[in-house]
Amino acid sequence: MNSSNSAPFWFRPIVFLGAFAAGLVTCALLGRWLSAHDYHPDFTRFHVRISPEAHYYPTIEEMRSIVRARCRPDQILVIIGGNSIFYGVGQPVGKMWTEELQRRLGPRYCVVNFALRGATCMDGGAVVAEALCAEFPRQIYVANTSPFSPPVPFGVEPYRYLFREALSRGLLKDYAPRRQLWDEYCHREMSVGQRVEQWSAGMLDRVFRFRDLWNWVGYNWLFTIQNRHTPDRPQAYWPRKRFKDEEGDFELTPPIQRFPLAVREAEMKIVRAFSAVPCERDAGEWQVNEVSRQEFVYSAQSAMPEELRPRTLVVLSRNSPNYLALLSEDERSREEFAYAAAIAAWKDEGYDATDYGPGFSLEDFGDRTHLSASGGVKLAARLAPHIQEMSQRLGYFVEGSSRATK
Amino acid sequence: MKTVWENFSKERPHVAACLSWAASVAVGLLFAVVLHYVLYRIGLPSKPFIYVAF
Numbered sequence: 487m488n489s490s491n492s493a494p495f496w497f498r499p500i501v502f503l504g505a506f507a508a509g510l511v512t513c514a515l516l517g518r519w520l521s522a523h524d525y526h527p528d529f530t531r532f533h534v535r536i537s538p539e540a541h542y543y544p545t546i547e548e549m550r551s552i553v554r555a556r557c558r559p560d561q562i563l564v565i566i567g568g569n570s571i572f573y574g575v576g577q578p579v580g581k582m583w584t585e586e587l588q589r590r591l592g593p594r595y596c597v598v599n600f601a602l603r604g605a606t607c608m609d610g611g612a613v614v615a616e617a618l619c620a621e622f623p624r625q626i627y628v629a630n631t632s633p634f635s636p637p638v639p640f641g642v643e644p645y646r647y648l649f650r651e652a653l654s655r656g657l658l659k660d661y662a663p664r665r666q667l668w669d670e671y672c673h674r675e676m677s678v679g680q681r682v683e684q685w686s687a688g689m690l691d692r693v694f695r696f697r698d699l700w701n702w703v704g705y706n707w708l709f710t711i712q713n714r715h716t717p718d719r720p721q722a723y724w725p726r727k728r729f730k731d732e733e734g735d736f737e738l739t740p741p742i743q744r745f746p747l748a749v750r751e752a753e754m755k756i757v758r759a760f761s762a763v764p765c766e767r768d769a770g771e772w773q774v775n776e777v778s779r780q781e782f783v784y785s786a787q788s789a790m791p792e793e794l795r796p797r798t799l800v801v802l803s804r805n806s807p808n809y810l811a812l813l814s815e816d817e818r819s820r821e822e823f824a825y826a827a828a829i830a831a832w833k834d835e836g837y838d839a840t841d842y843g844p845g846f847s848l849e850d851f852g853d854r855t856h857l858s859a860s861g862g863v864k865l866a867a868r869l870a871p872h873i874q875e876m877s878q879r880l881g882y883f884v885e886g887s888s889r890a891t892k
Numbered sequence: 893m894k895t896v897w898e899n900f901s902k903e904r905p906h907v908a909a910c911l912s913w914a915a916s917v918a919v920g921l922l923f924a925v926v927l928h929y930v931l932y933r934i935g936l937p938s939k940p941f942i943y944v945a946f
Contacts, residue, residue, distance in 0.1 A: 501916035508921070538941045711933075
């Protein structure tokens with residue numbers, strides 16, 4: 487019993503500390519258990535309101551659970567990575583290019599779209615694919631990029647947290663060149679205090695799984711962070727599962743209205759830069775300039791362990807014919823050279839690579855860079871046979887090359 | 893002057909002890925959940941990511 491001068495009546499220090507410790511352990515175990523079960527039954531892709539744009543940061547376990555719930559042991563897993571192009575901006579659910587790809591590949595494959603708006607080819611999907619390579623040895627990772635754009639081995643913000651998470655949990659292969667680049671980056675960009683903070687945060691999350699638990703709570707019960715995509719109450723606090731994938735449809739806009747004259751000049755600068763940056767003339771012939779080549783080779787060699795590269799398909803994105811038609815003949819030849827040279831460069835480093843191929847028209851693009859639904863169908867038609875050929879080459883159709891046991 | 897709690901504790905010591913235990917457990921659990929949530933919130937970037945198509 488407490489006297490009138492002692493602590494509050496409820497305060498029993500040992501009991502309080504015991505309950506505090508038990509509470510932390512319970513939260514940690516809950517986080518582990520919840521994230522090990524898929525809670526995205528209607529998953530199509532990480533649309534805006536379940537993405538970092540709305541302060542929702544999918545965890546690596548959450549993404550692994552999405553795959554496990556969808557990919558059967560007898561299926562070949564195809565994880566789609568890359569940026570908004572492969573995400574399918576302008577392609578609503580039902581007209582996504584990855585849905586078409588799944589249809590074309592058939593039930594022998596399972597296609598999961600982990601592309602993220604603003605991501606690179608080594609973000610998100612790449613990390614999850616590597617984290618699942620023991621569990622799903624028959625897998626193909628497909629992502630897009632632009633010619634000679636050096637792949638950032640540890641991803642870019644705001645998606646770099648997935649790399650940090652996977653690294654701190656030992657889910658990535660021990661690959662010295664990538665590890666060295668990561669350590670150099672940390673030492674260069676962060677103070678000692680920031681590195682300690684980063685390490686501590688990773689260690690705490692590995693133990694207590696707070697992101698896993700509160701993501702589950704935010705998705706299913708109550709989201710606690712206002713953001714620009716849900717600024718008003720009560721939507722700001724709705725569980726994220728109430729929000730559906732409401733991607734717009736480029737095909738609702740007539741093709742001629744998709745490429746405003748006001749932005750043409752700015753868009754053409756970008757289009758020209760795709761090939762102008764890495765290429766230069768040498769004795770009348772196009773060559774890849776040495777700086778671009780070395781930077782690309784160094785990054786491509788460090789980005790991914792060698793054993794994972796043959797199962798990686800890098801797709802070089804093209805720009806809309808509306809803008810390509812405005813290139814001069816010289817610029818067009820440079821463009822073709824850049825794409826051919828980039829495909830060869832990726833293959834030299836052990837990856838597989840391709841581009842969109844011919845046959846894309848004005849209607850297949852919703853803007854300079856993003857494909858409309860019809861463009862997505864053509865892309866899927868282009869990539870499906872390539873993925874099947876890769877599967878053949880990698881021996882995925884051989885008896886016994888099934889999913890590894892847990 | 894004795895407080896209500898002191899009178900109650902004297903009259904029903906076992907009930908008072910149970911209440912005290914329960915309150916300590918509840919507050920301990922609450923502190924744990926709050927700390928767990930704070931760890932989650934401070935790990936998030938302070939500025940949101942704004943996607944710009946280019």
